[in-house]
Amino acid sequence: MKLNLSAKSAWWTPDIPKSPLMRRRMLWAYAFISLPILALLVFLLGPILFSGWVSLHRWDMLSPVGEMPWRGLSNYVFLLTKDSVFGKALGNTFLFAIGGVGANTILGLGFALLLNSPIRGRRVWRVLYFMPVITAPLALAVMFSFIFDRNFGVVNSVITSLGLPRQPFLSAPSQSLLTLIFIAVYQYIGYYIVIFLAGLQGIPQDYYDAAQVDGAGRRQEFRFITLPLLKPVMLFVVVTNTIGALQVFDLVFATTGGAPANSSMTVVLHMYNTAFKFSRMGRASAMAFILFGIILLITVIQVRLLRDRAYQD
Amino acid sequence: MTQTEHPLQGAATALKYLILVGGAFVMVFPFVWMMIASLMTAGEIQLRPPVWLPAAPQFNNYTELVDSIPIARLYFNSLFTSGIIVFGVLLSSSLAGFAFAKYRFPGRELLFYLILATMMIPFFVTLIPVFFIVRQLGWIDTYQGLVIPGLTSAYGIFLMRQFMITVPDEIIDAARIDGASELSIYWRIVLPLIKPALATLGTFVFIGSWNNFLWPLLVLNSRELMTLPLGINSLRSLYADNTNLLMAGTAVSVLPMLFLFIYLQRYFIQGIALTGLKG
Structure with a gap:
């Protein structure tokens, strides 16, 4: 990210232009940003402040905003100590993110390396792998609910015709989360292949040529050229994928709904239920803030880790 | 590279294609199976041992589908709201990106930092308050309730600024000397120069809005306003026992978008790689 913020005018200096011509241009600039900034204030900045305020209260959204009973931090305390569903959801969401990000990164890089090697029909492969990325998560959820169905699913048809026992997949606590991770990886792997492929193609061929002159093998090339130079792309993939995975909703909503026995309940789904089924806006807002805090923390840690390693090499 | 005919190399190439074909099979199979199942009878889907193809393709599944949900209306709603x-x-x-990239005004840095900060806010944190605002405005179950909260994007402003900053100031100054107004500089000079960035942002926003589920689920109630993902969701309960019809509905909502993607895939994938590397 290059910001190019001019060092001359810090934000606190009222840098008002002198000439009337410059002043008129300044007014134009304000006109250009006025509506977008207003919209961001009303639909983003205002709401996040309001959400923080609500998280300290008890509110059902029907009673007037001014009369919300103050609850202090008790919503947070309840969630972190007493709400077992929230704890379960948090654990599931972490597992879902770890599994998905791990698989997407390893498989994404693996397939990108395959597609970057001399190969026929690169464009066709890329398109085939990318198809689920543009498909609505809800449609994929419906398709896979059928494919993994315990009784009539095609995967079980294949498994049983091989003489193996029928698997419950989405309908058993032991397999529901794993199945959801599989669907999520299926959905986004194509996106990460394209990103990794673009990163690989950005590495100058000269480096490999020079390494070959020095007698480096394939493995050494990968370790000492490809991986270090791919660090920024890796950072992008891991961070965006983690942020996205921690917010999963559609997929879970339309496959298991968090069942069985909350084995696939995730934080945003639990938040949705708490807010819009049980009208506990305060508790749901507190949930949102806990997850938001976790996302920020994880992002900072990931950026630090991946950056430091890049400097060491 | 020197191509020495080593027997191991041939095996490695074969393995490479084997992995690619295997992967592609996994990626494509769900779509193919959706189409096959959509042409089966309700009975054929539940047969044991299973059948892999319908005895006779049941095209009337699709006519039955069209009779029970307003598919054209769903398409119109999705296109209309995503387009806006x-x-x-x-x-x-x-x-806004133009103003941040090419104008000097008091508060520019502060406001831009504000935009960078809002870029990090995930949707679920603002969901409850935005829903509340929309309800207070009386916009529940309306197009404006669905659309208006989504008309600005902090990420979009950031992306546009990053591209517009690369437009040389000399071009803009020259236009000013020729007497061009600020608006016509924006419209006639800067916008045409950043067309690829506009196309990329537009594609991203379109896919996001076309596939969006949670917000329409909260805001819309009536069938007349439903978008495609909501339509699929309502089919889940309507056709709980008719998976063949459920698959027909999913196919109808998914396939046109897929064909469009395959037709435009070059621009699509280039744009996505571009923003991925810009980030």
Whole structure:
């Protein structure tokens, strides 16, 4: 990210232009940003402040905003100590993110390396792998609910015709989360292949040529050229994928709904239920803030880790 | 590279294609199976041992589907709302991005930092308050309730600014000397120069809005306003026992978008790689 913020005018200096011509241009600039900034204030900045305020209260959204009973931090305390569903959801969401990000990164890089090697029909492969990325998560959820169905699913048809026992997949606590991770990886792997492929193609061929002159093998090339130079792309993939995975909703909503026995309940789904089924806006807002805090923390840690390693090499 | 004919190399190439074909099979199979199942009878889907193809393709599944849900209406709603959101985001992002990239005004840095900060806010944190605002405005179950909160994007403003900063100041100054107004500089000079960035942002926003589920689920109630993902969701309960019809409905909502993607895939994938590397 290059910001190019001019060092001359810090934000606190009222840098008002002198000439009337410059002043008129300044007014134009304000006109250009006025509506977008207003919209961001009303639909983003205002709401996040309001959400923080609500998280300290008890509110059902029907009673007037001014009369919300103050609850202090008790919503947070309840969630972190007493709400077992929230704890379960948090654990599931972490597992879902770890599994998905791990698989997407390893498989994404693996397939990108395959597609970057001399190969026929690169464009066709890329398109085939990318198809689920543009498909609505809800449609994929419906398709896979059928494919993994315990009784009539095609995967079980294949498994049983091989003489193996029928698997419950989405309908058993032991397999529901794993199945959801599989669907999520299926959905986004194509996106990460394209990103990794673009990163690989950005590495100058000269480096490999020079390494070959020095007698480096394939493995050494990968370790000492490809991986270090791919660090920024890796950072992008891991961070965006983690942020996205921690917010999963559609997929879970339309496959298991968090069942069985909350084995696939995730934080945003639990938040949705708490807010819009049980009208506990305060508790749901507190949930949102806990997850938001976790996302920020994880992002900072990931950026630090991946950056430091890049400097060491 | 020197091509020495080593027997191991042949095996490695074969393995490479084997992995690619295997992967592609996994990626494509769900779509193919959706189409096959959509042409089966309700009985054929539940047969044991299973059948892999319908005895006779049941095209009337699709006519039955069209009779029970207003598919054309769903398409119109999705296209209409996504179109407005794309237009709104492109216009607001490019105007604000232009101001941040090419004008000097008090508060510019502060406001821009504010935009960078809002970029990090995930949707679920603002969901409850935005829903509340929309309800207070009386916009529940309306197009404006669905569309208006999505008309600006902090990410869009950021992206547009990053691209517009690369437009040389000399071009803009020359236009000013020729007497061009600020608006016509924006419209006639800067916008045409950043067309690829506009196309990329537009694509992103379109896919996001086209596939969006949670927000329409909260805001819309009536069938007349439903978008495609909501339509699929309502089919889940309507056809709980008719998976063949459920698959027909999913196919109808998914396939046209897929064909469009395959037709435009070059621009699509280039744009996505571009923003991925810019980030």
